[in-house]
Amino acid sequence: MAGYQKGAALAVLAAVAAVAAGAGLSGCSGDSSAAPNASKAASAAVSKAASAASSLASKGTDALASASAEAKRRLDEVKKGAQAKADVKLGTPTTATGGRATVDVTAKNTADAAKSFAVQVNFTDTSGNLLDTTVVTVSKVAAGQTGKATATSNRNLTGQVKAEVARALRY
Numbered sequence: 001m002a003g004y005q006k007g008a009a010l011a012v013l014a015a016v017a018a019v020a021a022g023a024g025l026s027g028c029s030g031d032s033s034a035a036p037n038a039s040k041a042a043s044a045a046v047s048k049a050a051s052a053a054s055s056l057a058s059k060g061t062d063a064l065a066s067a068s069a070e071a072k073r074r075l076d077e078v079k080k081g082a083q084a085k086a087d088v089k090l091g092t093p094t095t096a097t098g099g100r101a102t103v104d105v106t107a108k109n110t111a112d113a114a115k116s117f118a119v120q121v122n123f124t125d126t127s128g129n130l131l132d133t134t135v136v137t138v139s140k141v142a143a144g145q146t147g148k149a150t151a152t153s154n155r156n157l158t159g160q161v162k163a164e165v166a167r168a169l170r171y
Helices: 003-026 034-076
Strands: 088-090 100-108 115-124 130-141 146-156 162-170
Touching (some): 034 162, 088 115, 088 162, 100 115, 100 162
Antiparallel strands (some): 088 100, 115 162, 130 146
16 A cells, blocks of 8 residues: 555544544443443444545555556557666656646756657655656757656655656657
8 A cells, every 4th residue: 555545544543543432432421321322333433434544545546556557558659769767867856736746857868869758757655655656758858968857746645755767768
């Protein structure tokens, strides 16, 4: 499970624990008839929150799988591409307005003719868990020159986000 999904699930579980504890405490008022109702309410709250956490994790996993599949598809479309990961550098990721992570991509063309680059950028959390992935094109970089582009995550990312070059092809 990706880092942001773990955090969201933990937050939901903490809320569930608080609701359950509150419901349990309200049953300790000395009125024994309230205890069964409080227990039912706590059980229902726990069930509902667990379902919400599972749904959130599923949606996050589906979105990440979709982004990964799209990145693979885009790189597979590149014909006669040369591996160029060593020729690509990333800046420091920032969060753009709206919550999407962005990072500057710089590609150095070491070939003797103008080339373009397809660069897969992985956005990760500080533990290295994959949060999102995207592909950016650095177009028509002259021989011996560098070209720039900006990679943007497909969705909002929270927390400290890192970026790494997963794959880069020069074509």
